[in-house]
Amino acid sequence: MNPTIKDVAKMANVSIATVSLVVHNHKRISQETKDKVLNAIEQLNYHPSHSARGLVRRNSGNVGFVLTDDHFLRTEPFYTHIFIGSEFEAHENELYVLLTTINSDFNSSNKLPRFILERNIDGLIIAGKVPFPFIEQISKYNFPIIFVDYSPCAKKYSGVLVDNIQGGELATEHLIKSGHERIAFIxxxxEHPSIKDRLNGYKNSFEKFGLKLNDSLIEIEEDYPGRTNGYNAAERLFTKNKDITAIFSCNDAMAVGAMQYMKDNGIKIPDDCSIIGFDDVVSDNAIEPALSTIRVPKMEMGTEAMKLMAHMIKNNLKDNRKVLLPVDLIIRESTKRI
Amino acid sequence: MNPTIKDVAKMANVSIATVSLVVHNHKRISQETKDKVLNAIEQLNYHPSHSARGLVRRNSGNVGFVLTDDHFLRTEPFYTHIFIGSEFEAHENELYVLLTTINSDFNSSNKLPRFILERNIDGLIIAGKVPFPFIEQISKYNFPIIFVDYSPCAKKYSGVLVDNIQGGELATEHLIKSGHERIAFIxxxxEHPSIKDRLNGYKNSFEKFGLKLNDSLIEIEEDYPGRTNGYNAAERLFTKNKDITAIFSCNDAMAVGAMQYMKDNGIKIPDDCSIIGFDDVVSDNAIEPALSTIRVPKMEMGTEAMKLMAHMIKNNLKDNRKVLLPVDLIIRESTKRI
DNA sequence: AATAATAAGTTAAACGTTTAACTAACCGCT
DNA sequence: AGCGGTTAGTTAAACGTTTAACTTATTATT
Known part of the structure; x- marks a missing residue:
């Protein structure tokens, strides 16, 4: 059996309360006693029981982490990075993370994750866009909730977001400063706020540099921006518009699809056309040429979310504070000055 | 505050022991009382406290799930599927899953995951190849351990594996039966047992059909089989070997790389050369033509592992039982009869 | 010298379960 | 009437912590 606080107390010749006070390094304990106890703890390799603690503190020490299954299973390791960031920061705050997925078509008749029903979490982190019925259901519970990379009901819930507008501006500005004028957006x-903001950034830069917006340069697909959609968007774009010299893709996945289209149709990258993505998730360098992009600090989103969560839990508060993280321009080989 | 067993007892006019017995549906309770209690539980939306339970049962109700960071962050959602399978099955067994990653170059001076040090798990699932020093460290603890898709110290630990030999045979046989004779392996x-087995399956089929093995048809890269390596392997293969009509790639990622090489060099798939992968992780259909492959039941690996784990935990045993899961041949458009 | 203040610890109750041991009521049998 | 067996519950201890309230010893203040 694992050593308990009693074993430590016996070994150090003090009461169990003293051990507890040392563990929480309470001021009322002399250095001498503290050393004795710390020594015993070390010797026995004692760790407080999570359950016993949870019982008396009336908390679980766990934080839930929810995302939709298709976000989790998506090819690009975007949300997995966010999760790892959270998990890392949870460590620093003596919290555990319980990860689970929900259906991307979650509706009001679906069951909530078990850790919510059983109230086995002290707070919930939700990453990425989730169905509205889910948000509705959890609003009845009263643990703190933090959204990451998505921010519905912004007046009510806290969120960690990325500066997508700035990113859109950065990408577009990079192309404009490289001498491009016929710059497309795919x-x-x-409807996704992040995508909308990236487009807004694009528009801002056009305005700032006195370029005229042109609807035929903006190609928007209905559903999720993946490779196939990127391919299709590029196809439609180049069919009606021969003189494009640069493309800003709303994310890397679509950019890769568009690159495929260009390769298949003899459009040289970046000589005939530059392209820049968003997210910086294309790690596999088999993609040629290396894709310029906007780096999103994925791990940091996770750590920031968990920091916020730990703070809320510790101080027993719920607020709607937002954290906005800056992005970086990463210039690789898919964009070129003309 | 959440309702406790006392609230239920009061509402149903019984003792708390009775409530507990009902919850575990012990035989000693009459149908009448059972109904009363169940009713109260429903009304109050009562759920037993995880902590209180853990305290008296001397367990945590958690299972650890460990993989290396590069496995977790890899582009192909292989291990994420396994995790989801485990998580699902954990649900059925009233267990929670604590996911964490370790460094892929974990060495003996690294710290073990917190849930191990604090003994906050009842068992550990390890997915994919992990560094040996890690295995060495955890061998000192005495919770049950199950390896998934990797099986070191096979006499000691339990494992859930995929029939890689069968898969290698299935893939190769499919090509042979389609009339191919110059079939390469990349x-x-x-050193990875799974890869070795896939190659062995390839060899078996050659033997079975009386084909002669030819070393120049086997191209093996040093490190991890990803896209770049696939590209390189294909390059070397076709440089020394012009008349190949089919390739069996040890996994989908390498196959995609090889396909890229073929496209770049005017080799038509499947007209000039067929190719088949392994894993079935290439979900994005932007890859043209659709890749034939060997489907690995990823979710099922996760569920099987957790089933085994729940069984071991419940019966307080540790064994070295193995579960071997069969694979399926998936014929798409990248392989063709000649 | 008496009193107050401070310091350094201890005692004991509480947190919400589980479960072995006990009780009470009833039944059937001699 | 007395006994054993069964059924359907209840009692109470235990699990390992935390922490408010208490104690005791020492020091400072008047």
Missing amino acids: GGDI | GGDI
């Missing part, structure tokens, strides 16, 4: 699922 | 990290 995107999908335009 | 792979990487040949």
